[in-house]
Amino acid sequence: MIWIAKGTSSPEKQGPLHLAMFEERKRIFVDLLRWNVPVRSGRYEIDQFDDEHATYVIVEDGQGQHLGSARLLPTLRPHILDTLFPHLTDAQILRDRETFEITRFCLSARITAAERRGVRRALVSAIAVYAAGWGVKCYTGVAEQRWFDEIAKFGWDCEPLSVASPSSSERLVAFRIRITDQTIARLRRTGIFMDISLNMLPANARPASDLFQLQPEETYHAA
Template identity: 35%
Template structure:
């Protein structure tokens, strides 16, 4: 299952969040050499990891280990595309209570092989659609390395570019928008052979 972690249940899931931030540090800082903040030399956390951030986190059911996660940021507040990378958008940055930004997609570096990484990402992608349909989210925005664009398109997302890619910090980045549709959820569940629901919305634990 994939868990939704918010300000409501964050204290109860503190251990899982620590695992997430540690894996983010291992992936983004140690492996990819991103110049982003690190807390206590162990956890990748930036200015957007606030009480307003939401997290979808896949955890191992037996050990509770973090397997993968994404961060969702309200676009009605400060967020990466609107406040750090607006130059990637031709025109206005999409904002609104029905628009969330997807950031920090991370899978655990301890997963055995690429198939395991893909399986976690498939569950997270499905959970994103499930959450959007429940919460009234109509669109997701994201900043991505253009090398990953083909992966996004092949998965079945309804994706459109928000502007031409630009080289920033030596990397080609682009801004994308995903339109949420019920048929995307049907497609994902069939393509990935997933159960009827992968997202757990119980905020009491």
């Protein structure tokens, strides 16, 4: 099941699926990848952007277990590219209501490689469907060069905003993804897109009980 979940000003007080996501992010980004990012209570990877303005796309196994997630940040607010990595682009950083930043793309380390590929497909599809349903025209982000190369293969209409930065051992690229009426068709042609429905999860809810479906005017189903 795929959820669209909002953040709150007190992320550590959110529901169990949010907390499972923050725990998984700590396992992946801190324990495995050795990122120098904040950790709260020794368990949760939560930074300054995990607030009431954040939107999360979460893939869950139907029993409340986090399988993968991504965070979408409005570019009218402070976000990673304009706050932490503005030097990665010589172009003007996009800041408007129709542009969101994709961050913290995370796949569970507890599942098999084949399962991770399926969760990756679900997340990519959900990000595309969210854009179609919520009027997003552009995504931006920062990624290692090798990950950007993978993103390009998915079928997104994407381009780097600058040459890769050689300032660290992991070359970083700022990028932009344009969303058009052909986006889902492009993703479908590469085989990454899968038909999904999105569900809204209240910030403090348990996914198996305190859930509600998106209303018709709020939902987008790709078929």
